Amino acid sequence: MKQFLFLIGGLAAGFTAQAQTDTVRASTLPPAQLAEKYYNSGVAKFNNKSYQAALQDFDKALSVKKDFTPAYYNRAATRYELKQYAPAVQDYNEAIRLDPNSFTAWYGRAQAEQAQGQAAEAEKDYGKVTELKPDYAVAWYDRGALRFEKGDYQAALGDFTQAIKVDSKYAYAWHDRASTQRQLGNMAAAINDYTEALRHNPDLHVALLNRAAAKRRNKDLQGALADYNDYLRRRSDDPVGYLGRGTARYEAKDYKGAIEDLSHALKLKPDYALALNNRAAAYLKQENYKAAADDASAALKINPQYAEAYLNRGHAREMLRDAGGACQDWRRAAELGLESGTSYAAASGCE
Incomplete structure (x- = not known):
């Protein structure tokens, strides 16, 4: 989850000056500053990944100051990290009630809803984020991913395109737009987008694998084989890569090479039904x-x-x-x- 934590400034100088010992008794502080003390302590503990301790501090801050918007937000973020998604949504609800224009609260609630499998609610909240902050590329991307998962490819294409307009170097948006283009049958566009994804992130190996598959579907078997070779040089332990190259070799009528690749895939994943079936097809071509x-x-x-x-x-x-x-x-x-x-x-x- 993309977290946003806000740190409130330290205690007022007057109260610090009164303290001649190493610590200040919390009970001597006014409520607002006591809430800030607990809050800042919670932020520090969150940043150290001490989530249970952070949760306790945010609870204390809110017990003192009921309308403390950042505390609701950050308690929600803490609960998300603890996989307490339903309570996180409740805290985001309060944060949104207190500050309806906080795009981070809408985004956080969308993440928590998505984690609970509430895709429709999450999609709606991501949409609200794009209204409040149109230049927040990740919200366009996340809504696009949800729409892709439910098969609404045209809408997903629009969201990924918008994410790229906001951030032209967003490699994952280029990649997922390419995958959407594949679903829509636009192989040439998919290949171009995978290429852009790799230009912005050369280590995004999955883009290389998927570009190979798109080239194979586009009848560019030599280009596909070159990409599979490159991918397998990087990821020699991936049975999917060997399956893909084996299938491309089969289509290029290199049945011996196809059997070698599919056999390698099966060494890595013995229960790979797709590789077994494809190797059966190659054996048929060899009359075995x-x-x-x-x-x-x-x-x-x-x-x-x-x-x-x-x-x-x-x-x-x-x-x-x-x-x-x-x-x-x-x-x-x-x-x-x-x-x-x-x-x-x-x-x-x-x-």
């Missing part, structure tokens, strides 16, 4: 039907609803002269939504 059937079966043990694995196992079983098994697999693929399962079953004379 037994290995293809075994991989498809292994994928189905992990995911019994995997339609493509049924389809591939059907092809392997057909070539292994198991006509009944092939028909059964193609029918199951059709039941799971693959129309080609029906076509293969019909063409092979399955009853």
